[in-house]
Amino acid sequence: MATTKLPSSADALLGAAADAAKPPAGMETVTMPYGVPGYTLHDVQRQVPTTEPPVLPVNADLEYIGKSPKRWDAHAKVSGSGRYTADIQLPGMLYAKFVSSNVPHAKVVSIDTSAAEKVPGVKGVFVIENLLGGARLLNPSLEVSKYPIVRYAGQPIAAVAATQPHIAEEAALLVKVQYDAKPFVVDMEMARQSDAPPVFPGPANQGGSAGGGGGARNVPQTGNIHGPAVHKRGDVEQGFKDADFIVESKYTTQVQVHNALETHGVVADWKPDLLTVWASTQGTASVREELASFFKLPKSQVRVITEFMGGGFGAKFGPGNPGVVAAALSKQTGAPVRLMLDRKEEQLSVGNRPSSDQTLKIGAKKDGTLTAIQLISFGTAGCGTGAGCAGPATNLYQSASLHTEENDVFINAGPAAAFRAPGHPQGAFALEQTIDELAEKLNMQPLEFRDKIDTNPVRRVERQIVRESALWKSRNPVPNADRGPIKRGVGLSQSVWYRHIVMDSAAEVRVHRDGSVEVLSAVQDIGTGIKTVMAQILAEQFGVPPQQVSVKIGDTNYPVGPNSGGSVTTASLTPAVRDAAWQAAQKFLVSVAPALGTTPDDLVLTKGEVHSKSGHMQPISFRRAAAKMDTSEVSAQARRIPDYDPKHYDTYGGVDVAEIEVDTEMGIIHVKQFFAVHDCGRPMNPSQVINQINGGLIQGTSFALYENRLIDPTYGLMVNANLDLYKIAGARDIPKLHVQLVESYIAQSSTDASGIGEAAGIISAAAAIGNAFYNATGVRIRSTPMTPSVVLETLSKAPQRSNA
Template sequence: MTTEKDIYYTKDIPVPETPPPGEEPAPWKRTRIIGKRVPRVDGYERVSGTAVYPSDVILPNMIHGAILRCPHPHAMVKKVDISKAEKMPGVRAVITGDSPEADLMWPYSGEVRTKLFDPHCRFEGETVAAVAADTPYQAWDAVRAIKVSYDVKKHLVDETEALTSEVSIHEGGNKVGVQTHHRGDVEKGFAAADAVVAASYRSACEIHTPIELHGCVANWDGGALTLWESTQGVYSVQSGVAEVLGMPLSKVRVIGHYMGGAFGSKLQAGKYTIIAALLARKTARPVKLFLSREETYLAVGNRPPANMTLKAGVKKDGTLTALDFTCTGASGAYPAGGTALVDWLIRDLYACPNVRTECTDVYINAGPARPFRAPGHPQASWALEQMMDALAEKIGMDPVAIRLKNVPDISQGRDRPYTTTGLRECIAKGAEAFGWETARKAAEEHNRNGGPIKRGVGMGSCVWFVGGGGPPSTVVIKLFSDGSVNLNMGASDIGTGTKTVMALVAAEELGVKPEVIQIENADTGTTQYATPSGGSKTVPTEAPTVRNAAIAVKQELLKMAARELDAEVSDLRFDADDILSSKDSSQKVNIKDLSELKKRGVVMGVGYRGPNPENKSVNPFAAQFCEVEVNTHTGEVEILRFLGTNESGRVMDRLTFDCQVLGGITMGIGFGMTEWRALDHGQTGKMLNKNWHDYKLPTALDVPMDMTSVPIEMPDPEANNTGAKGLGEPVTIPTAGAIANAVYHATGIRMTDTPINPITLNRKFAEKEG
C-alpha cells in the first residue's frame, strides 16, 4: 500500500516549471521518471488474470452469438433455411439476409457498401446468418444446423492473375486502383548510373491473429447500447456502430479498458459488432459474440501479399541515381488498401533524385486487408533492403556504408524537412554497437573453412510514414484533496504500455509517483475523445495532451495558493507537495492544506493536443542488424542475434521501449521466416492454414536469446511538448530484409520471396545445383 507521505517524490528534484495559461511549456530539461525502466502500471492485473478483458465480460442473463460464414471463396446465397436451427434447444434468435432488422448497409469502404448479409459472398468467411443461444455450444450447433444453398461461382485467389482472370469480382473488373509517384527523370538516372540492378520480390500475405479474438459483448438499456469491445479505438467503434444503426453517438457507449492485441485489425467496428447488437436487441438479452480463431483468419484482415519489382541505379561512390518500383497487391474482396503505403520507403528512405513507383491494387476472392503494423512498409523494406545490398555488392561497397551515403536531408516523399532525423545515427551507432565490421569479417572467415554451417550478417534501416501523432485529443486529470491523481483519457492501451507511459508523463509533470495515479481509459461514456491507438501515434498524441492536462492542474493549484497566501501566481512555484513563493520562502502552503482544495475535493485540469509543426514532417527512424547461421544440409536458419536501434525522439519508458523493439523484431521474424497464408489455388480457393498450427507464428525457439535494443535518444522539441515520437511500427519494418541480407551473406542465395525456411531454402539449393 502506498501511504500518504509516499505520494510525492523527494524534494531534491524540482517539479517542472508551470507556464502561464496559454503558453507552451518548455521541453523537460531533466526528467526524474520519464526514460527510466518502469514496469507496467497494470502489470499485476494483466499477469495475474484479474484484468477484465472484453472477452472476460459476463453480464447477468447474457447469451451467446455465433456467425454462419460462407465456406466458398465466391458464391451466391440462394436460400437460407433456418427452420431446424430456430427450434434447437437454447436458441433465441436467428437472423439472416431476410430478417428485417438486418436490412442494413455495411460500409466496406468509403465507396463500397453492401447489405450486412449480402447474398453475393465474395470471400470465404463472408457473413450469411447469425444465431443467439443460451450457450456458445448451442449457438454453434444451431449455426451448423442452418442449411444454405449456394450457387458456387468461379473464384480468383491469386492476385497475379486478377487482371487477366475471367472472374470478375466486382462490376467493372478486378482493379481497385493504381497509385503512382514520379520525381526527376528515372531514365536519365539509370543512364547516369555506374551499375543497375533489377529484381523481383514477393512477400506473402500475413494474418494479424492477435491473442484476444475479435468480438464484443452487446447490451441494450432501452434505446441505449453498450458494447464491451476488444478494440484499438472505442470512439471509432462508437461512430461506426452509430452510423450503421442510425443512432446518435450519445446512445452508443463503447468500453474497452483492456484488450488483447490487434496490430491494426481492430481500428474500427466489425460486422460482428453490428451483429451482436442486432442479436441483443432481438433477444432483449446481453449477447457475447467473439469470433473463433478460424474466423479471424478469414474475415478480419491481413497484410496483403506484395508482388514487387525494383530496378535501381547507383554510382561507384554509392550515390543512388534512380529507383523504379512496381507492386501488385490485393485488397481482397473489397477495397482495403491492398497497396497502401507500399511504395513509401522507396519514395522517402534513401536519397534519390529520380523515383518512379506504380502500385496496382486488385480484388481477389479472399478476406479484405486491414492495416497491419506499419502497413506497406515491411513489404517494401523486404525489396529495398535486399536491393541496397545487391547494389553495394555490385560496386564493392559495404552495406552500412552505402546506406550512410544515401541518408536524405529532407523527407523526399513530402518534399519538406523532418523535424529531426536520427537515421544516420541509427545506422552508424547500430553498426558500432553490433560490431558490424568484425562480425562480417568473422562470418566470411568462418565460411571459408568449408563446413555445412554458413554464417551471415545483415542489416536494414527504415523510416515510418507517420509517427508524430497530432490532434485531436482531450485528456482530463483530477487531483484529489490528498494530492493523488486520476487520469482520464479515451485512448486504448493495446498492449504497448500506453497507460504506463501516460502515468509517467503525469507523474513527471506533477511530481507525484506513478503508482498513485489511477487511470480510466477507453470508455466513450466516461473518458474523453481519442482517435484509435494505431499508426505509432498514441504516445506523441496523448503524452503531450496528458502533460497539458497536468499543467492545467498545476495552474489551478497555483491560483488557489495565490489566493491562500495572498501572493502573485507568477511568484509561486512547486516544491514537491508544497507551493512556495520565490520571493519569500516563508510564504508556503502544502497542497493538502489548500483550503479551496479541501472544500472542493478535487482540482480538474483539461489538456488538449496542440497542432503539429507546420511544413515539417515528424517521423521515427530505425535500423536493425542480425547474424544468422544457415545449415546448408537442411536449410535451417538459426538467428544468433539481433540488434535494433530506434530514434523515436525521447525515450518515455525504457522498459516499454525495449519491449516494443524486441516484439517488433519477433513479429518481423514471423513475416520473414514463418508466416504465410496458404490458399487452395487451382482447387477450392479456400484457406488451408486457418489455425495456429498450420499458420506458423514464430515460437520462442525461432527468436534469438540475444536481442538488444539500443535507443538513439534525440528529444524532438518541435514534434510536441514531450519530445517523443512513435515507436510501435518502425520496430518491425527492417527485420525481414535484414534477415534476407544475412542469409545472402551466408549462402550467396537471394531469398526474394518470403518466407525463408527449410522449404524455400531447399528449393533454392536445388535450383543452384541445377
C-alpha cells in the same frame, strides 16, 4: 516560463533564425532541446502558445518521464484480474455465433433460419444484409442480390444468439444457406490472368481504416487488377540513362495474418437510451463513430468501453461485422449479446497483411548517388485493397527520380486490414536487399553506401552506433566465407515510419482535496503501455509516484482519445495529458493560495512540493497543500494542439543488424541475434519502448521465416486457419535481442514524444535476415517465408555455390 539548461551549440542556427521574429499575440518563444544527446543535441527556438507548460528538459534531467517505472496495470495482468472484452459477463447475457460461408464465391439464394430459431435456448437470429469490410462495387446495379455476395470462404452471413455458447454453435449449424456458386480464384498469379474469374463484376474501391491500409481510389481496374496507382518524381528514364550501375530484381512476400491473441469481438447491450459496447478495439472512438452512423444513433447515445485489450496490430478499428451484428441482436432480443470470434473466424474474416510481388529497379552513379528508383508491385488484399508497398522505396533514400506503380489484385479471400507498418515489411524486404546488392556493385560497404544516400541525421547516428558495434565488426564482408555446411551471415536493414498526429486527442486531469490525482481519456491501451506513460506525466507534474496516479481510460465517457494505429497514440495524446496536468496544477495553486496566505502567482508546484517564490512560507508537500483546497476537486481538460513546427517533417526509424546461421544442407535459417538501434522522439518509458521493439523484431522474424496463409486452390478454403498449422515464431525460435534506444528530441510538443509501434523492427527484420543470408551464402533470397524448401531452392539455383 522556464527554459531548459542545455549545452548551447554553435550549430543552433535554426534557433537564431526563429529568434529574430517576434511572436504574435498569445505566443511566446521558448528554447527547446533538439537532436540526439551525445551526438547532435543543441537548442532550438520555437514559438508556442503562452498556455503551454514549461519546456521539458531531456530525460536525464527528469524524475519520472523517460524512466521505466513498472507497467501501470502489470499487477492486473499477472494476476488475471484485468477484464478484457472476452471476459465480460452481464446478467442475462446471450452468446452469439456467426453462420459463415463455406464457399469462396457465390450468390446467396435463400437463407432458412426456421430450424435454428426452434432450438430451445435460441433467442434471436440475425441475417446480414449490409456487410462491412472489403471493397465495394462502384456500380452496385451490376450485382443484384438480396444478400451480400459471398466473396470469400468464412464471410459472415448470419448470426444466432442463445443462452449458452454451445446452443448458439449448434443452432448456427441449422441455418440453411442456399448458394448459387460462382467461379472463384484464390491465387494471385491466376487472378492476374485475363480469363480469371472476376471477383467483382466491375470497378470496386475500399477505404482505409484509422490504422492506415486501404488502397488507392480512382485508379483503373482491369479484370481483378485494381491499379496501377502511379507516383512519379523526376524522370526515371533519364535517371537510368544517367546510372553507371543498375540492379533489377523480383521479390515476393506472402500473406500474413494478424492473429492477435484476443480475437475480434464485442459485448453489446442495447438499451432504449444508450447502446453500451465493450469492444476489443484499437479505437473506442472509431467503434463509437461507426456504430452511431450504422444505427443512425446520436453519438451521445453510444458508449464504448475497452478496459483491457488483447492485441490488435492494426486489424481492430471500428465495430466491424461482429460489432454491428451483436448490437443488432441485442436490440432484437432486449438482452446483452456477446460475440467473440473463434480462431478460425479470426483468421478468415477480419484482416491480414497483403502479399507482394515486386519488381524493383534502382540505378546509381559510381559515387553512390541514386539516379532512379522504379517499383512495380502487385499484391493481394483478398477482396479488399491496400497491397501497396512503395513506402520504403519512396521515403528511405534520396533519389534523383522515382516511379512507383502499385497494383491490388482481387482474389476470393478475406479482405486485408492495416497490419503494423502497412506495406513496409514487404517494401523494405525488396528495397534493402537491392540497396545492398547495389553497394556491392559500387564496391561500397552497406553502411557507407547508406551514409551517401540517406541524409536523415538520426539514422546517421544510428548507423554510427551500428558501425561501432561488436556484431557489425564481427561481420566478414566477404560473402559465403564459411566453408562448412552451416554458414554464418550478418546483414542489416533500415526502417522508416512517419510522424502522424491525431488532433482528436484529449484528456482531463483531476486533483482531489485528499491529494489524489486522476487522468481520464477515452484512449485504449492495446498493450503498448499508454496507461503507464499517462501516469508518469502526472507523476512528473505533481510529484506523486506513478502507481498512485489513477488512470481511467478506454471509455468514451471520458474525453476523446486517438485511435491507436500508425504509431500515433503517444505522440498525439501525451501533450494533451501534460497540458491538462499543467493547467490543473495552476488551478490547484489558485485553489490553495488563499489558505496559504498568498497569491497564486507566488506559488510553484515542483517535485511534489508547493514553494513560495517570495519566501513567504516554507515549502509544503503537495498532499498537505491539497488539504487546503477551497473546493473538493479541481480539474482541467486539454486537447492536442498542433505540433510546434508543423512544417518540419519527421520520420522515425532504425537500423537493425541480424546475425544468422544457414544450414545449407537442411535449408534451415537460425536467426541468432539482432542488434537494433531505434529512435522514437523522446522515449517516455524506455523499457516499454524496448519491449515493443523486441516484439516488432520477433513478429518480423516470424514473417520472414514461418507465417503463411495457405488457401487450397481447388476448394478455395484456407487450410491452416488455426494456430497449429499457421506457424508463428515461438519461444525456441526467438533470437537474442539487443536493443539500443536513441533519444531524439524534435521540439514539437509539450512532451516531445513520438511513437514506436510501426518502426519497431517489423519493417526491417526480414530484409536484415535477407542481407545476412547473402552474407552467409553469397546467394540472394528473394521470397518469404524463407522455409527450408525456399532456402534449398534458392541455393540450388545459385550458379557459383561450390566452396562448401
